[in-house]
Amino acid sequence: MELKSKAPSGPIDKKWSKHRFEMKLVNPANKRKYTVIVVGSGLAGGSAAASLSELGYNVKCFCFQDSPRRAHSIAAQGGINAAKNYQNDGDSVYRLFYDTVKGGDYRSRESNVYRLAEVSVNIIDQCVAQGVPFAREYGGILANRSFGGAQVSRTFYARGQTGQQLLLGAYQALEKEIARGGVTMFPRTEMLDVVVVDGRARGIVVRDMVSGAIETHLADVVVLATGGYSNVFYLSTNAKGSNATAIWRAYKRGAAFANPCYTQIHPTCIPQSGEHQSKLTLMSESLRNDGRVWVPKRKEDCGKRPQDIPEQDRDYYLERKYPSFGNLSPRDIASRAAKEVCDEGRGVGPGGRGVYLDFADAINRLGRERIAERYGNLFEMYERITDENPYEVPMRIYPAPHYTMGGLWVDYNLMSTIPGLHVVGEANFSDHGANRLGASALMQGLADGYFVAPLTVGDYLGSNKLAPVTHDTAEVRATEDAVRARTEKLLSVHGTRTVASFHRELGRVMWEHCGMARSAEGLKEALEIIPRLRDEFWHDVRIPGTGAELNQSLEHAGRVADFLELAELMCLDALHRDESCGCHFRVEYQTPDGEALRNDERFAYVAAWSYDGDGKPPVLNKEPLVFENVALSQRSYK
Amino acid sequence: MNLTLYVWRQAGPDAPGAMERYDAHDISPDMSFLEMLDVVNEGLVEAGKLPIAFDHDCREGICGSCGMMINGVAHGPMKGTATCQLHMRSFDDGATVYIEPWRSRAFPVVKDLVVNRSALDRIIASGGFITAPTGSAQDANNILIAKPDADDAMDAAACIGCGACVAACPNGSASLFTAAKISHLGLLPQGQPERERRARRMVAQMDVEGFGHCTWHGECQEACPKEISIDTIARMNRDFIAATLAVREEKSAVGAG
Numbered sequence: 001m002e003l004k005s006k007a008p009s010g011p012i013d014k015k016w017s018k019h020r021f022e023m024k025l026v027n028p029a030n031k032r033k034y035t036v037i038v039v040g041s042g043l044a045g046g047s048a049a050a051s052l053s054e055l056g057y058n059v060k061c062f063c064f065q066d067s068p069r070r071a072h073s074i075a076a077q078g079g080i081n082a083a084k085n086y087q088n089d090g091d092s093v094y095r096l097f098y099d100t101v102k103g104g105d106y107r108s109r110e111s112n113v114y115r116l117a118e119v120s121v122n123i124i125d126q127c128v129a130q131g132v133p134f135a136r137e138y139g140g141i142l143a144n145r146s147f148g149g150a151q152v153s154r155t156f157y158a159r160g161q162t163g164q165q166l167l168l169g170a171y172q173a174l175e176k177e178i179a180r181g182g183v184t185m186f187p188r189t190e191m192l193d194v195v196v197v198d199g200r201a202r203g204i205v206v207r208d209m210v211s212g213a214i215e216t217h218l219a220d221v222v223v224l225a226t227g228g229y230s231n232v233f234y235l236s237t238n239a240k241g242s243n244a245t246a247i248w249r250a251y252k253r254g255a256a257f258a259n260p261c262y263t264q265i266h267p268t269c270i271p272q273s274g275e276h277q278s279k280l281t282l283m284s285e286s287l288r289n290d291g292r293v294w295v296p297k298r299k300e301d302c303g304k305r306p307q308d309i310p311e312q313d314r315d316y317y318l319e320r321k322y323p324s325f326g327n328l329s330p331r332d333i334a335s336r337a338a339k340e341v342c343d344e345g346r347g348v349g350p351g352g353r354g355v356y357l358d359f360a361d362a363i364n365r366l367g368r369e370r371i372a373e374r375y376g377n378l379f380e381m382y383e384r385i386t387d388e389n390p391y392e393v394p395m396r397i398y399p400a401p402h403y404t405m406g407g408l409w410v411d412y413n414l415m416s417t418i419p420g421l422h423v424v425g426e427a428n429f430s431d432h433g434a435n436r437l438g439a440s441a442l443m444q445g446l447a448d449g450y451f452v453a454p455l456t457v458g459d460y461l462g463s464n465k466l467a468p469v470t471h472d473t474a475e476v477r478a479t480e481d482a483v484r485a486r487t488e489k490l491l492s493v494h495g496t497r498t499v500a501s502f503h504r505e506l507g508r509v510m511w512e513h514c515g516m517a518r519s520a521e522g523l524k525e526a527l528e529i530i531p532r533l534r535d536e537f538w539h540d541v542r543i544p545g546t547g548a549e550l551n552q553s554l555e556h557a558g559r560v561a562d563f564l565e566l567a568e569l570m571c572l573d574a575l576h577r578d579e580s581c582g583c584h585f586r587v588e589y590q591t592p593d594g595e596a597l598r599n600d601e602r603f604a605y606v607a608a609w610s611y612d613g614d615g616k617p618p619v620l621n622k623e624p625l626v627f628e629n630v631a632l633s634q635r636s637y638k
Numbered sequence: 639m640n641l642t643l644y645v646w647r648q649a650g651p652d653a654p655g656a657m658e659r660y661d662a663h664d665i666s667p668d669m670s671f672l673e674m675l676d677v678v679n680e681g682l683v684e685a686g687k688l689p690i691a692f693d694h695d696c697r698e699g700i701c702g703s704c705g706m707m708i709n710g711v712a713h714g715p716m717k718g719t720a721t722c723q724l725h726m727r728s729f730d731d732g733a734t735v736y737i738e739p740w741r742s743r744a745f746p747v748v749k750d751l752v753v754n755r756s757a758l759d760r761i762i763a764s765g766g767f768i769t770a771p772t773g774s775a776q777d778a779n780n781i782l783i784a785k786p787d788a789d790d791a792m793d794a795a796a797c798i799g800c801g802a803c804v805a806a807c808p809n810g811s812a813s814l815f816t817a818a819k820i821s822h823l824g825l826l827p828q829g830q831p832e833r834e835r836r837a838r839r840m841v842a843q844m845d846v847e848g849f850g851h852c853t854w855h856g857e858c859q860e861a862c863p864k865e866i867s868i869d870t871i872a873r874m875n876r877d878f879i880a881a882t883l884a885v886r887e888e889k890s891a892v893g894a895g
Contacts, residue, residue: 051772066693066752067759069799070701086779122775129775131768131828133792140782158792164700165795172767179763187756210748239695273668278676279697381699384716384723385670450772498683500676544688549650550749552691553683 001256001610003623006411007111012629013093016115019412023455024462031056034461037204037219039191039246041068043163043442044425045225046170047449052223053182054173055454060217061174061183062206064190064241064555069171072227072239073445076163077284077378079145079155080127080442082120087144091152093117100440101630103149103330104405104433105582105598107259109606110629111412112430119451120443124156126450130169134158145374146289147438149330149637155439160284160378166442170449190555191246192483194222194421196253197475198467201421205483209555212548214487216480218469221420221457224250225449228404228426230263232563232570233515234507236401237269237282243559244566247408247427255416256608256621258409258429260566261574264436264583265516266402267334270385270395271354280400281385283357284378285438288327290362290371291395293318293334295346295355302348306356306394317341325637332435332583332596333637335399339516340594342398349396358394399516403441405432405583406573409608409623413456414448417610419464422457424448429606434582487547490557495540499557502537506560506567509533514571519587523575527568534564569609569618576620579603591634600632639665639731643678645690646738651746651754657736667727671714672697672704674726692751699723699863702798705805706751707738712802712861720800720863740805744812744848755801757847758815765839766819768828787825794821796864806861809850814858816840817874818866824877834881835888841878 008015008022026034034057038049041063049061063071083096096117101108124142128134134156135143144153158165177183188209195203195216203218229244230236251257268283294314296302301309317337319326329337338355341347348354363371368391372379379390386396407429408416414430415422425445432440469476513526537560545551580589580596581603589597606623641662648655660682665674672694679689695703699720706721708714714724729735737751745753783791795818803814820837823829829836852871859868 047772054771065695065701065703066755067702067799069759069762070695070703072696072701075696075698075700084778122773124778125775126770126772128778128781129768129770129828131770131791131823131826133788133795133822133826134778135792136783136785136788138785140784141779158795161700161796164798165792168795172762173770173772175759175763176767176769178759185759187759239701240697241695274666276666276669276673276677278670278673281698380718381723384699384719384725387725387727454772496684498680500680542683542686544683544686550691550752553689 001417001619001621003256003409003608003621004411005109005111005623006413007109008412012110012114015111016118020455023459026458026462028056032058034058034221035060035219036457037062037217037222038225039204039223040071040225040227041171041174042071042073042225042227042425043167043170043445044449045223046071046167046174047446048223048225048424048453049183050170050173050177051450051454052457053177055458059183060186060219062186062189062191064188064209066187068174068185068187069168071167072242073167073442074164075239076442077160077282078286079147079157079162079439080123080166081147081154081439082124082156082443083117083154084121084124086142087153089152091154095152096120096154098630099150100431100437101433102635103437104435105596105635106433106600106604106627106632107581107625108431108433109625110627115452116431116444116447119447122451123443123446127166127169130173132158132165132169145286146328148285148288148328148334149437157286160375163442166446192558193249193479194253195476195479196418197469197473200419200466202469203476205480207487210550212546212551214480214484216471216476218471218476220466221422221460223422223424223453223457224408224427225424226427228407229563229566230401230404232506232567233401233510234503235272235277235280237266237280240279243562245559245562247423248562248566250408250416250418250421252611253418254611255418255421256409256610257406257569258606258608259406259573260570260609261514261577261584262405262434262582263401264331264403264405265335265399267331267338267399268357268397269400270382271349271398273350281381282400282402283382283395283397285331287357287375287378290374291327291357291359292316292361293327293355293357295341295348299345302346302352315341322637329637330435330437335516336585338399354396354398356394357397359390360394363391403436405429405434405436409606413459414453415456415460420460422453424453434584487554490554490561491543491547493538493541493543495542497540497542499541499543499553499560502533502541503560503563506530506533506564510567510570514574517585517587518574520575523571526571527575530564530568530571537561537564572618573607573609577603577607604632639667639726641665641729641732642734644734644736647690647750648747650749655747665726667725669726670697670722671708671724671726672722690751691749694722697722700798702800705740705800705802707741707805709736712740712806713863718863718865720798740801742804742810744810745801745804757849758799758801758812760847761812761816761840761843762819764843765832765836766823768823768832770828781827783826791822791825794818794825794866794870797866798864800863802861802863803858804849806857807850808855808857809853811852812844812847812849813852813871813874814862814866814868816844817870820874820877821870824873833877834884837874837877837881838885841874
């Protein structure tokens, strides 16, 4: 498979405007003749569906939640980056581009990242126009805060609920278009397959989660905005329903899956409290603006109360190891550093898997009120979960799976290797390389949805003549039949184990062998365990009820079945990449002081895997990464 | 800890429902309420029975999916807390807990504790937005907003759309939900051009959906997991009355040439 990035030629800062001019347009009167399917209603999907409808396309939008307003983007806390340089601190589009390429440890495509930085400024304008209540200074202008991996203050925020407010902006635009008749919304509807006819994406097969009916929706183009796959780890910061089924089904229909092993472990989450735990809760990275991370210097002190450990016996390890970025080191680095001190036996809290995030200094410096203003809702959330008051005792935090940089491979137009199948937001692989910087996920979702996909979808429709497709077309019927057969197969196992028990077991294997640190030995072991577990699943899973009703066990089972396949690809990818880069840390490849050691000669490429049939190994396709603007170097945050 | 649960089970919108008794054993006080239900459900599946259906997703109190009446109180005993953020340490060992779906004519039961809240989406669709098509915006700092206004708008915008206000209201009114959106957008300069139209249309849509009227019981703000104030309802009423008095015929747009 040849991977054509279709990145325009010319200087980096002219590529997007050149491309916008070169793209084909669709006459306004013809737009309504085209049907566009958007799967997912988060920041990327909601904004794409609303924007495409505003342009005049006939849009069908699908989500598994009961309302498009509940997509998981809503849970993003800290903020959204934009190169506005409102702070006069030296920011620019080029600096945001540079920080993102460097933060991603030189494993992303320059042209895409530059475009992301370029449109970031438009996103803030758009959101303010919609009424997003960003934080403001007394003079009425917008406020900013800092985030990891940057030395400028470019993050816009709405308390600790930035994702919620941005999503509500997109959702309200979407509802406006629903009322106008431009978008038909299908809530509680889950995509189970993509329909490919003559090599092009022409629709999707869905299950109505209330009635159980399996139906096909046809279209001229399909946009997947279905988020990431961190729930392969079972315990993650993702919502319980977040899943990989849409992108995994697309992979099995011919879309290449890029860099599946690039998964981000977020450094500041509330540690696990017991076996019953169903999810992990993130504490925004913005807390690292004012919180200081530390553990006791000596193992013996770990059992003591934190207030009983004097200053000289504390190890502020991020400040010690990375004096210039300190507590604002990028996520991959902060996570690994936490794991390291816990592995040394200096972790705190139950099981010794935790580090302190201490606000005492900030409270002394700024007063409790200022801290409450900045982080009040996060402190309350922490107290609700742990029953501890972070104004009085330091928070305990530990890394947890949070975001997946990997995803379906897309070209500069955000189109996958299946023509007509576009992929936006976290579901694609495009902008973050091997590590995403904080406050950049919201930026990417909205960049793709508001400003990129609405144009590139038009270019696809304007450049291609599509043959008519009906519900009687052979490929359409075959796809729908395959979905029915798979659902029936799941329901007919009648085994003994619950779906959740398989999911938990898979999660443990992945966390152990394909989590924060990976080794060839561990990955090989996981590659033996996962197929066995998958086999057991298909022989012993128990799903009560029928397919013709609301059946949450069946929904979960379908998702876990796909995670059981994706997990194997993640391990294969992690095993083949004999280097460490960003969040992919192979213990065999590290610098003498324990930092990720890249191998640019062998691995400066995107690993895009394509499906070659059941029982056959996936095929590795490589897109070489060319760096014309940012010089490859060893990342340093010291 | 051990608890006795009475849970509303209903196979579908038209099927009769009933409270059924379940025993929850070995529950840790550190579990969330939904994790406690997960444990009960795993037991039910292992026993070959149908698990209790309930809506949930983010489990960190922001998506608004979850919500149930717990001992007759929307989202249970802890103030300002959604069901997913309620922890079992709020209950006594040996307690009996009654769990029911949201109760409102406008929220028909789908199954067990799952209800259909799409009426809330239709209220937003009727006018809960600012018309700002993608690409039409000016520079963000050209719009100055006094910090107190931005803060008040944010307070109102914090609504998660869970529907607890409706479930808690003796009249089944969606006034707090609707007023929160009218306040959020009406407090901002960007929201002014559509302010009257928005109030008129959203209030009318509440009636269409079958929600009751507000008679100032105040139960909604007690139940609201985001502690949104009923002051927003006063603001909605003011906007609605002003809009009704000032109603102007909407002319259809006619372009020349």
